[in-house]
Amino acid sequence: MTRTDGYLLDxxxxxxxxxxxxxxxxxxxxxxxxxxxLGVGSGWRCWEVGxxxxxxxxxxxxxxxxxxxxxATGTDISRLAPAARPPVEVRVHDLGADExxxxxxxxxxxxxxxxxxxxxxxxxxxxAQALRPGGRILVEDADPALQPLLCPDEYGxxxxxxxxLRHGFRRLLADRGTELPCGRVLPRLLREAGLIRVHAxxxxxxxxxxxxxxxxxxxxxxxxxxxxxxxxTDQDIDRHLANVTxxxxxxxxxxxxxxxxxKQ
Numbered sequence: 001m002t003r004t005d006g007y008l009l010d011x012x013x014x015x016x017x018x019x020x021x022x023x024x025x026x027x028x029x030x031x032x033x034x035x036x037x038l039g040v041g042s043g044w045r046c047w048e049v050g051x052x053x054x055x056x057x058x059x060x061x062x063x064x065x066x067x068x069x070x071x072a073t074g075t076d077i078s079r080l081a082p083a084a085r086p087p088v089e090v091r092v093h094d095l096g097a098d099e100x101x102x103x104x105x106x107x108x109x110x111x112x113x114x115x116x117x118x119x120x121x122x123x124x125x126x127x128a129q130a131l132r133p134g135g136r137i138l139v140e141d142a143d144p145a146l147q148p149l150l151c152p153d154e155y156g157x158x159x160x161x162x163x164x165l166r167h168g169f170r171r172l173l174a175d176r177g178t179e180l181p182c183g184r185v186l187p188r189l190l191r192e193a194g195l196i197r198v199h200a201x202x203x204x205x206x207x208x209x210x211x212x213x214x215x216x217x218x219x220x221x222x223x224x225x226x227x228x229x230x231x232x233t234d235q236d237i238d239r240h241l242a243n244v245t246x247x248x249x250x251x252x253x254x255x256x257x258x259x260x261x262x263k264q
Contacts, residue, residue: 018217020053020079026210027256028055030203031111031140034258035060038136043067044106047130050074050095050113057083060109071101095123100130107131111140115181121189128193131263137195143183144170144254147204150215153250158243162215162251165240168231169222175229183257195261202255211251216244 040046044064048057051072057080060070064087072080073093084090091101095110096117108127117123127137150166151159173180187200205211219226219241226232243249 015217015221016079019214019221020055022210022213022217024053024055026205026208026214026253027111027140027203028059030256030258031056031109031138032059034138034140034260035063035107035109038107038138038260040064040107045069045102045104045132046071046107046109047101047105047127048072049093049108049110049127051080052076053079054083056109056111057088060107061088071105073101095126100126103130104132104135105130106135107138108135109138109140112142112181114139114141115178118179120185121192124189124193128190128195128263133263135263136260137190137263138258138260139186139190140256140258141181141183141186142254142256143202144180145182146184146255147252148254150251151249152206152252158240158249161236161240162243162249165219165226165232165236168226168229169218171231172222172225172229183255183259186257186259190259190261194264196264198259198261200257200259202257204252204255206252207250208252211253212244212247212249214253215251216241219244 040063042065046060046064048060048070051057051074057070057072064070066087068087070088072083072088073091075094077090077092080090093101095113108130114120114123131137150162154160154163187198190198219237223237227234
């Protein structure tokens with residue numbers, strides 16, 4: 001779920017559209033593979049939780065067709081507006097505070113929606129509550145502690161700079177009280193929420209062009225904050241962006257863990 005109250009990657013920033021595009025290019029194939037495996041099809045009623053961009057919403061809308069329903073929710077729905085036509089319904093919703101926007105859903109999906117929710121267990125119980133018996137849930141979150149580096153192969157000064165800036169990014173998040181997502185806990189939380197047949201896997205790209213695109217736009221979004229906090233200089237950032245553009249860095253992301261299960 002994307003915040004607008006001082007969050008580093010604010011939806012209102014000029015780079016936000018580019019950020020969503022890079023994020024979709026990187027993670028949509030994995031998300032769609034899991035949704036396909038869960039059997040999403042014509043007539044399904046789906047809740048897309050904490051939707052920032054529209055790529056997953058549009059994909060679900062195509063799958064469920066005119067007889068289905070996709071409820072897309074978030075605290076900032078400005079970028080969801082293009083999706084607000086049947087079978088899609090867009091609503092303002094705070095996962096950490098509000099009741100589910102309905103019940104009897106065949107599918108509930110959330111990708112990086114729990115990062116700003118203090119009580120994740122409660123949020124997952126709320127999502128499970130919204131499912132029909134036999135309904136499916138798919139929750140996806142990163143786990144930076146499993147692999148905190150931007151360049152796992154830190155063999156030179158360019159890679160060292162990249163990893164220093166990644167550490168600075170996470171320092172900024174921590175200073176704002178943002179609890180980094182922790183994907184490893186998702187299977188347990190799903191079981192505790194009463195889901196059955198719980199499984200999980202992880203996507204860990206290395207040396208992907210989409211990683212470079214995401215890194216470039218992210219650094220440009222947080223440039224001023226890095227400099228103001230004394231975590232980097234303008235020269236550091238210019239040099240890093242040039243290194244990213246050159247294609248010489250083998251960039252990665254934190255593993256994205258996908259966990260899924262069914263309601264009894």
